[in-house]
Amino acid sequence: MKLKISGGDIVNPAGEQFGKLDILIEDGKISAIGKDVGDAERVIDAAGLTVFPGFIDLHCHLREPGQEYKEDIMSGTKAAVKGGYTAVCCMPNTKPVMDTAAVVALVNDRARRAPAKVYPVGAASVGLSGKELTEMGEMSSLGCVAFSDDGHPIESGAMMRRAMMYAQTYGKMIMAHEEDLSIKGEGIMNEGYQSTVLGMPGISRVAEEAMIARDLLLAQTYGLKLHIQHVSTAGGIELIRAAKAKGTRVTCESAPHYFSADDSMCAGFDANTKVNPPLREKGDVKAVKAGLLDGTIDAIATDHAPHHKDEKKIEFALAASGISGFETAFSLAVTNLTDDADKLAELFSVNPARIIEKKSGVIENGSFADITIADMSKQYTFTEQSIISKGKNSPFIGQKLKGVVTHTIVDGELVYEAN
Ligand SMILES: [Zn+2]
Ligand SMILES: [Zn+2]
Known part of the structure; x- marks a missing residue:
């Protein structure tokens, strides 16, 4: 037709x-x-x-297999296409974890009838434990576009270096969830004025920035490719800007909530504002916008993280982290970031395609x-x-x-x- x-x-x-x-x-x-x-x-x-080249989401959680009460590949991709996404990269923190070719094959099979293309991101370590590398070669041959332990940081620097090197042998990269858990401690929201006023334990921005700094140094020193996920702080963006200026092979993303909301939204103790990394302060929101507009941040990714209401309509401290993001990403960008359509096309289509090396992000004959x-x-x-x-x-x-x-x-x- x-x-x-x-x-x-x-x-x-x-x-x-x-x-x-x-x-x-x-x-x-x-x-x-x-x-x-x-x-x-x-x-x-x-x-x-x-009319835009199809949007590509570099970061989402489709929850299948294992947590279909939160989302499944069909319901998730239906929401994705409503948000304008023609392709989505799904993270491996499923149950079981997508850390073997068998689980990747299962996801591919379930995605066959999905309205959007689904590009799996395989686990970097077995069980997301940060201890043992996965068979990235096998998973690459089944279409994994990158590897990540998203939801968890790769705590050991030596392990991170090994994972980046191993991924690179298959022409792939690590997408890094940057968080030093020892600095994060028991924190549940951004550490600052708001956490003090609300009496909630804070997450220092250093937890994110220290890991970004470590991984940028690894990428720079060993000439490895790195993609940093959900950058949320002014300091993190500054580190990436400096690394890019030195020629480090780094790309990064931020999510709509980091340029559309700050930690003052947590004041109502609504767990829908609980997300990881946490909503930061007004200065960070400003820095995320500036980073997106000047090209330091390459892409807007949703980090679509659907949860059941029983995990969200509860006490803030006990609630799961994450925002259901497919259906508002574009609107939040137009409303809060820019109405420059060329810039939006770069952030939603062109750069994501370039990062995962897909021949899309362009409207051309053939x-x-x-x-x-x-x-x-x-x-x-x-x-x-x-x-x-x-x-x-x-x-x-x-x-x-x-x-x-x-x-x-x-x-x-x-x-x-x-x-
Ligand atoms: Zn993450
Ligand atoms: Zn995520």
Whole structure:
């Protein structure tokens, strides 16, 4: 079937064609881009809408296998395509942990019918224990795009160095969850004025920054590739900026909540504001925005972490960490970061594709038709009832947001359309 996207404004910083052009899609691929691309069985009227290369999420938790009461691959990817994601990288902290080829194969199998592409990120260490390396070669051959112990830091520096070197032999990298647990201690929110006022144990920013510094030095000294996950502090961004200036092979991401919320939101003791790393202070929010806009932070990743309400509608100290993030990422970026569509395309599509070395993030003839269409100016109030993900845990419920994904196309198939 032929599909035509008509009259939209194409945003395509990695490609050559942009502006008000039509796109024709045949057999899953883009077959023509131009003013007169011919007829199609199905036409999407994109007048007034913005057409992006498909969004890629570098960091999410789909919870399957093992925690399907929180989310599963089908429910998670349905939420992802609603958020405009045509592909998502899922973290390995499932049950069992995705630390063998067998579990990767299982995830691939479950993802076959999913509306979005699913790129598994294999565990770096067996059982996420930080002690023994996984068979990264086998997992790479089944499509793992990177390796990570996300949820846990790799505590031993020697182990981290070995993991980075081993991943590199397969052309892959470690995506690092940076947290020194000995510095974090019993902390449950950011350490600062708010934690003092609220009487809650704090997590020092040093817990994150010390690990970032260590891993940047490893990457720099040994010429290894490194991707730093969910950067949340001004100091962490400064370290990465300095390392990049020295030519260190580092990329990084931050999540929408780190530029849309600060720790004053924890004042209501709403566990939906509990996330790891924690919401930081206003100065950090400012630094995350500046880092995203100046290119120090390469990508916006959701760290979509759905939880059951029984793990969230409880005492802050006992609640699980994480935010259900697929369905608000784009709106939060438009509302709180920038309405520069080229910049958004870089952060949501171009750079994520480059980081995991996928031939996407661009709209061009012959490429896979992974496309996200959005209404940049539409405003709405985000409600719990609107959430498709099984995880309703969002601190942004009730907020007025701007920017809505209207259509998501994966391999030429319209997998999501806003009603
Ligand atoms: Zn993490
Ligand atoms: Zn995560």
